[in-house]
Amino acid sequence: MNLKTIKRKLQDAHREFIGSIDDESIVKIVNEKSFITGGAIVSLLLNEEPNDYDYYFMDKESCKKVAEYYVKKFNKRTNNHYDVKVEEKENRIRVIVPSAGVAGAKYKEGYLPVFVSSNAITLSDDVQLVNRFYGNPEEIHKNYDYVHCTCYFIPHNNELVLPQKALESIVTKELKYVGSKYPLASVIRSRKYIQRGWSINAGQYLKMILQCGELNLDDANVLEEQLTGVDLTLFRDIIEQIKIHSVKPDFVISTEWISEVIDQVFDGEGAASSDNEE
Known part of the structure; x- marks a missing residue:
């Protein structure tokens, strides 16, 4: 065009x-x-x-x-x-x-x-x-x-x-990561581009992962902000669980807890197949 x-x-x-x-x-x-x-x-x-x-x-x-x-x-x-x-x-x-x-x-x-x-x-x-x-x-x-x-x-x-x-980048359909306030969102967003025929090299993922390492994802507010940066409809149920539990005294998001919540929300192909992230 x-x-x-x-x-x-x-x-x-x-x-x-x-x-x-x-x-x-x-x-x-x-x-x-x-x-x-x-x-x-x-x-x-x-x-x-x-x-x-x-x-x-x-x-x-x-x-x-x-x-x-x-x-x-x-x-x-x-x-x-x-x-x-x-x-x-x-x-x-x-x-x-x-x-x-x-x-x-x-x-x-x-x-x-x-x-x-x-x-x-x-x-x-x-x-x-x-x-x-x-x-x-x-x-x-x-x-x-x-x-x-x-x-x-x-x-x-x-x-x-x-x-x-x-x-x-558009002509070659190759993803180039330039840094973001939402690196976790960026990792997840890469999926939609790959599904559309784009490519991404390992170096771009490494840059995103390094930025994710600077985040305190044990903090409910930080994790919520990162997930909201992807697609609210996709992660709405997970964010709701974070909100519910974060008001409890001494609540910390452990890897085990968040993994269980993710598996519950994305049980089978139901929720995942409704992915319409932009």
Whole structure:
């Protein structure tokens, strides 16, 4: 797919999304203070249809206002009246949910919030609004793991940026790990790429494992954060077990305990076969 066509598809998807927003101030923010990055652009470069479009925001205030807008819609459309709030903590925007995540009604269209987690808000029509990080693309990509995901599109300027190293990785379909805040997530994420015909050498895995060694995975909060960085739906049950047990005095995540939980959740092929991570 040529670059002109890719930009047109991205711009069309963006216009359709902002056309669904009923607050002009939010339209302005999404139009002028956001960018699309991640797997959607990779898919288009490979002549594939994107599974979804990941939006990031360039500053804290924009990220917060958009999160508040969709959390309000989410609460209005769910009958359970969950206590979902947006708070600023550790210089980030976090949506506070009562469990690993809160699923709403299953809307097929209309860009309505269907799933809320502490890291992102998932909308129908294949849009995800990421609130875990905010900043310019270069700052956001410091948190990314694989170099091929660092292409980005700025709708306001109709600007498509394709770093050379990212293009090389995409053309060869070879995973190149550049470091991440979520190395455990990166190890697990590699599975989906291998299933799609990508390759990865042992050195890339070694880099991820070395970073994992710097994590205190016995800490329930650290493990939860790492698993949330992969795919919340895939690890929701495990995260729930961690939350339940972590309130107990002197609870420590042992290898034996977490192995038993994993085997229970991924018993046979049932849960594992539902893997739809992005």
